[in-house]
Amino acid sequence: MSKNVSLEDIVSLAKRRGFVYQGSEVYGGLSGTWDYGPLGVVLKRNIMNLWWKMFVESRDDMYGVDAAILMNQKVWQASGHVDTFSDPLIDCRACNSRYRADHLLKDNVAKVWDFIEDTRKDYLEASKVYMPDAHWEDPDSVISPFISDATELPELLNAKISCPNCGKKDWGELRQFNMMFKTSIGPVADENSISYLRPETAQGIFTNFKNVVDSFYPDLPFGIGQQGKAFRNEISPRDFVFRSREFEQMEIEYFVHPDQWEKSFEMWRKLVWDWCEALGLPKGMVHELEVPENDRAHYSKRTIDFEFDFPIGKEELLGLAYRTDFDLSNIQRVSGKSMEYRPKGGGEAFVPHVIEPSFGLERAIMAVLTAAYTEDEVNDEKRVYLKLPVHLAPVKVAVSPLLKNKPELVEKARGVYSILKKEFGSVMWDDNGNIGKRYRRQDEIGTPYCVVIDFDTLENDTVTVRDRDTTEQTRVAISQLQAILQKER
Numbered sequence: 001m002s003k004n005v006s007l008e009d010i011v012s013l014a015k016r017r018g019f020v021y022q023g024s025e026v027y028g029g030l031s032g033t034w035d036y037g038p039l040g041v042v043l044k045r046n047i048m049n050l051w052w053k054m055f056v057e058s059r060d061d062m063y064g065v066d067a068a069i070l071m072n073q074k075v076w077q078a079s080g081h082v083d084t085f086s087d088p089l090i091d092c093r094a095c096n097s098r099y100r101a102d103h104l105l106k107d108n109v110a111k112v113w114d115f116i117e118d119t120r121k122d123y124l125e126a127s128k129v130y131m132p133d134a135h136w137e138d139p140d141s142v143i144s145p146f147i148s149d150a151t152e153l154p155e156l157l158n159a160k161i162s163c164p165n166c167g168k169k170d171w172g173e174l175r176q177f178n179m180m181f182k183t184s185i186g187p188v189a190d191e192n193s194i195s196y197l198r199p200e201t202a203q204g205i206f207t208n209f210k211n212v213v214d215s216f217y218p219d220l221p222f223g224i225g226q227q228g229k230a231f232r233n234e235i236s237p238r239d240f241v242f243r244s245r246e247f248e249q250m251e252i253e254y255f256v257h258p259d260q261w262e263k264s265f266e267m268w269r270k271l272v273w274d275w276c277e278a279l280g281l282p283k284g285m286v287h288e289l290e291v292p293e294n295d296r297a298h299y300s301k302r303t304i305d306f307e308f309d310f311p312i313g314k315e316e317l318l319g320l321a322y323r324t325d326f327d328l329s330n331i332q333r334v335s336g337k338s339m340e341y342r343p344k345g346g347g348e349a350f351v352p353h354v355i356e357p358s359f360g361l362e363r364a365i366m367a368v369l370t371a372a373y374t375e376d377e378v379n380d381e382k383r384v385y386l387k388l389p390v391h392l393a394p395v396k397v398a399v400s401p402l403l404k405n406k407p408e409l410v411e412k413a414r415g416v417y418s419i420l421k422k423e424f425g426s427v428m429w430d431d432n433g434n435i436g437k438r439y440r441r442q443d444e445i446g447t448p449y450c451v452v453i454d455f456d457t458l459e460n461d462t463v464t465v466r467d468r469d470t471t472e473q474t475r476v477a478i479s480q481l482q483a484i485l486q487k488e489r
């Protein structure tokens, strides 16, 4: 179920209204980086707090950590990231433009099909017989054999696909480009000083597994959650915040007995759906994709991608993976320290297996904005509003005096504003322009309620409360205002 909203609609509203700006914009920008403005930072925190409350605070089987971004380089050697965390890179030899090969194919999937029809017809027919469950409708499945084969890809490109920059077909060899940002720690830059900006928060959890076990003696299964920045030197960052070079992850490693992984996988699968609902994402816009073996990350034995109908198409919102004992066993091997868990009631010690729900904050924000973006008509005029769930809205209530040049109205309104500000925090004072303009502005940032102080307020201590979605206004006593808004919170 796709929504009639373009990426341009979302990007321009986000910039205009102070949600998200291009990073380093004043100097011409820095590709793949984004800055959150006054409303964006609140939306972001509301989502992070919701996640923390839902998956850490409210559960007995979860612990939180906040690990350092810079980690010992052995972390990334043991985890396989130094060797395998790469994307396929291809150069146009005519103009030296560089592309992520899978993106190039995905953007030209009809031409990939042409190539298969021209040159691989027998193979295709056989595949349909032997792989009836293959996701032929999914471009990732169609292109992935070419990405994993270094010789086939240039053949396909040179036959069918022109460079988007210069229009020529003169492609170089397929190479793997490691996406980790390498840096150096301390004043002497040598082999020992190498470190990386973490490309996933997960490793900060794995490396603290033993610490948490030793401090808290949790029963299995239990999980550790972490939120924080991750960095990837994406070859072609694009589509607004969807593919950034610096972004925020919210990850859980849920440690289980190896015999129990399927049960916990199913539990997290349901919880992911609860999360999508809490974000206000319509069920019909979220889809599960069982990731085939050759497309899974090197550590995963099963992965479900939860995809969302973004304005750019159906794309990954978050992932749920069964990481086996891959990480803990590698830490044990490389560090020489035991990562075994000893059951409390006795029984043999073992290295736990792991279920990993991995949430990207930027994609959550983009999905929330997409789902909330709504257009309708009010008084024969087009209106744009964000139908955000109340618990996510950056501003919960806007307070206005009907006229800003009437001191008695302003004074009364200031009083109401102070009361609500103390109670709800995210309350905005708004006396700019006429009342119609204020409503439109608040609609566009998703403020669920606008409270207006007018001349009747001076007479009988009542105010109007306007509902963002219905645009209906109701008159309520100031004394009831807190209780009414509290109920909606």
Ligand code: GAP
Pocket: 199, 200, 201, 202, 232, 234, 241, 242, 243, 244, 245, 247, 249, 251, 316, 317, 318, 319, 356, 358, 359, 360, 361, 362, 363
């Ligand atoms: N620890 C597992 C892991 O990192 P991933 O699928 O590579 O798995 C998890 O990333 C989530 O992080 C993705 O589903 C997505 O929401 C987010 N993510 C990954 N790369 C991103 C990028 N370049 N920009 C924004 N979000 C990204």
